Amino acid sequence: MRVLTVVGARPQFIKAAVVSRVLRQKHTEILVHTGQHFDYNMSEQFFEELNLKKPDYNLGISGGSHAQMTGKMMIAIEDVLIKEKPDWLLIYGDTNSTLAAALAAAKLHIPICHVEAGTRTHCMTNPEEINRICADHLSNLLLVCTASGMEELSREGLEERSVLVGDPMYDAFLTYRHAVPVGKLELSLLKGRKVKLPAEYYYLTCHREENTNDNGLEELFKTMEQLDAAVIYPVHPRNKERSIRMSDKLQTKNIILSEPVGYLESICLVNHAKKIITDSGGLQREAFFAEKKCVTILDFIVWPETMTDSRNQLSSIKSHDILEKLNTPQTINSGYAPFGDGNAAEKIVDCMVRKTKEDIIL
Numbered sequence: 001m002r003v004l005t006v007v008g009a010r011p012q013f014i015k016a017a018v019v020s021r022v023l024r025q026k027h028t029e030i031l032v033h034t035g036q037h038f039d040y041n042m043s044e045q046f047f048e049e050l051n052l053k054k055p056d057y058n059l060g061i062s063g064g065s066h067a068q069m070t071g072k073m074m075i076a077i078e079d080v081l082i083k084e085k086p087d088w089l090l091i092y093g094d095t096n097s098t099l100a101a102a103l104a105a106a107k108l109h110i111p112i113c114h115v116e117a118g119t120r121t122h123c124m125t126n127p128e129e130i131n132r133i134c135a136d137h138l139s140n141l142l143l144v145c146t147a148s149g150m151e152e153l154s155r156e157g158l159e160e161r162s163v164l165v166g167d168p169m170y171d172a173f174l175t176y177r178h179a180v181p182v183g184k185l186e187l188s189l190l191k192g193r194k195v196k197l198p199a200e201y202y203y204l205t206c207h208r209e210e211n212t213n214d215n216g217l218e219e220l221f222k223t224m225e226q227l228d229a230a231v232i233y234p235v236h237p238r239n240k241e242r243s244i245r246m247s248d249k250l251q252t253k254n255i256i257l258s259e260p261v262g263y264l265e266s267i268c269l270v271n272h273a274k275k276i277i278t279d280s281g282g283l284q285r286e287a288f289f290a291e292k293k294c295v296t297i298l299d300f301i302v303w304p305e306t307m308t309d310s311r312n313q314l315s316s317i318k319s320h321d322i323l324e325k326l327n328t329p330q331t332i333n334s335g336y337a338p339f340g341d342g343n344a345a346e347k348i349v350d351c352m353v354r355k356t357k358e359d360i361i362l
């Protein structure tokens with residue numbers, strides 16, 4: 001098979017790395033990076049750490065409104081698809097890069113395989129929800145992480161094209177969870193210095209606009225100042241300036257503002273944290289894999305499987321709500337493994353091969 005993969009954002013590099021390794025054993029992959037994430041520590045570092053091959057094409061497209069970014073990506077991806085004539089377009093998750101690639105390929109009648117299909121928040125003001133729904137309905141093969149994803153697709157009449165394969169993020173977690181020893185980890189502070197990891201800490205990732213506007217960030221930082229251990233907060237580049245300003249205004253003492261860390265470091269931080277506070281879909285699952293208590297600052301559920309037995313709880317940005325949820329104990333049922341068996345990558349490639357044969361695409 002000749003597979004053209006389109007990625008653009010941090011979580012997609014992680015998923016693509018585990019799938020690409022299996023795919024390239026027997027097939028040809030052409031890797032396209034849209035450029036949506038472009039800072040070294042949001043992009044290149046992931047390619048280096050995870051041995052992901054350098055992209056064959058880097059489209060250099062980022063920023064602007066959703067329509068501007070998606071439109072520019074569609075135009076550029078269409079050119080690449082026409083030139084490369086792949087048997088499949090392979091896409092991941094829910095970003096503008098995912099949507100742009102799906103739209104371009106569908107109009108060229110190129111079969112589309114969507115990994116992480118079926119994830120739904122049922123919140124249409126969440127831009128990723130629009131991307132997910134469109135990508136799923138345009139795809140020929142929908143590869144799903146969890147049973148609830150299969151149910152969502154069945155409700156939308158897509159079950160015949162859907163297969164439950166498990167979560168490639170779980171494959172990545174199992175592969176890399178011991179890659180960085182905790183004693184080796186140093187954090188690069190936003191203000192330049194490097195510091196060692198404290199013995200006890202909470203791990204915070206928060207980058208959604210609704211949580212990191214001035215009001216949200218002030219409430220969040222005041223709450224983090226009340227916790228009984230330091231809070232490690234690797235800051236997304238778009239929140240850097242705001243986070244420094246808020247930390248200076250509040251004279252924070254407990255929050256360690258750092259540059260974004262690499263994936264291997266992030267997994268190490270997850271594994272050794274007291275608890276996790278996040279608004280990221282990836283972090284919620286990683287907290288679950290590592291059996292860490294997680295509080296998710298969102299007003300919609302993305303990964304219902306993580307929400308059993310108080311393991312992961314939704315919270316508003318309000319201080320009392322976050323603190324109450326952080327103090328609610330979790331129950332661990334160690335037989336509960338809703339994200340597959342750690343072999344999602346093999347199953348993804350297998351499904352593509354089987355579907356190719358069934359449809360006599362080649």
Ligand code: UDP
Nearest residue numbers: 010011234260261262263266280281282283
């Ligand atoms: N992550 C990372 N460095 C950081 C923060 C997060 O490598 O400084 C990883 C994290 O472990 C997870 C992924 O990035 O695997 C989540 O990405 P992000 O929060 O950007 O996207 P989302 O999960 O919200 O789609």
